Amino acid sequence: xxxxxxxxxxxxxxxxxxxxxxxxxxxxxxxxxxxxxxxxxxxxxxxxxxxxxxxxxxxxxxxxxxxxxxxxxxxxxxxxxxxxxxxxxxxxxxxxxxxxxxxxxxxxxxxxxx
Amino acid sequence: xxxxxxxxxxxxxxxxxxxxxxxxxxxxxxxxxxxxxxxxxxxxxxxxxxxxxxxxxxxxxxxxxxxxxxxxxxxxxxxxxxxxxxxxxxxxxxxxxxxxxxxxxxxxxxxx
Numbered sequence: 001x002x003x004x005x006x007x008x009x010x011x012x013x014x015x016x017x018x019x020x021x022x023x024x025x026x027x028x029x030x031x032x033x034x035x036x037x038x039x040x041x042x043x044x045x046x047x048x049x050x051x052x053x054x055x056x057x058x059x060x061x062x063x064x065x066x067x068x069x070x071x072x073x074x075x076x077x078x079x080x081x082x083x084x085x086x087x088x089x090x091x092x093x094x095x096x097x098x099x100x101x102x103x104x105x106x107x108x109x110x111x112x113x114x
Numbered sequence: 115x116x117x118x119x120x121x122x123x124x125x126x127x128x129x130x131x132x133x134x135x136x137x138x139x140x141x142x143x144x145x146x147x148x149x150x151x152x153x154x155x156x157x158x159x160x161x162x163x164x165x166x167x168x169x170x171x172x173x174x175x176x177x178x179x180x181x182x183x184x185x186x187x188x189x190x191x192x193x194x195x196x197x198x199x200x201x202x203x204x205x206x207x208x209x210x211x212x213x214x215x216x217x218x219x220x221x222x223x224x225x226x
Contacts, residue, residue: 004156031212033212033213042201042217042219043219045214045215055212091156106156108156
């Protein structure tokens with residue numbers, strides 16, 4: 001069974017540009033989560049999808065961040081326009097059912113905004 | 115609000131035992147999870163405690179005391195490959211049953 005995959009693994013963009021991150025969850029997992037770790041700090045929750053619906057987006061920092069999950073399969077997270085403080089590692093995780101104790105994480109996308 | 119405290123770094127010798135502590139402040143606590151992350155890799159689930167006591171999985175054990183808002187991860191027979199960052203994470207009424215609130219992580223270095 002393939003794990004959670006994320007693309008790209010690294011992205012370096014200039015301030016003001018747009019970047020789109022992609023996450024492919026484990027097949028059959030309805031629940032998809034986005035998290036972010038800014039340098040040396042904790043891993044912070046961004047949002048949670050159940051299938052194609054946003055269940056909780058309370059962690060999204062501002063309206064420069066847009067997440068979608070069309071068709072309830074893969075998800076994208078777009079940052080537009082990117083700011084310096086958006087730099088960090090963006091993780092995606094999935095789980096079969098909401099509330100399951102284990103979430104399966106992808107390797108993350110390291111975003112650097114210069 | 116929520117807060118989690120864990121040591122930033124721990125060093126231990128191969129073959130030894132190490133304990134990584136985690137104290138938390140939260141409201142409506144549901145459970146405490148532990149994740150391992152090697153450099154550049156994905157956080158990997160290790161254990162989950164919802165009730166007081168010790169959960170053992172091979173060389174790793176996790177303990178929870180709800181009354182003390184405290185838990186720890188115990189790693190026995192340390193191996194070099196155990197060098198990684200270890201995160202505790204809570205589920206509580208604020209995060210909801212689904213999402214995780216993470217600590218800042220403990221970087222474990224295993225030395226020969």
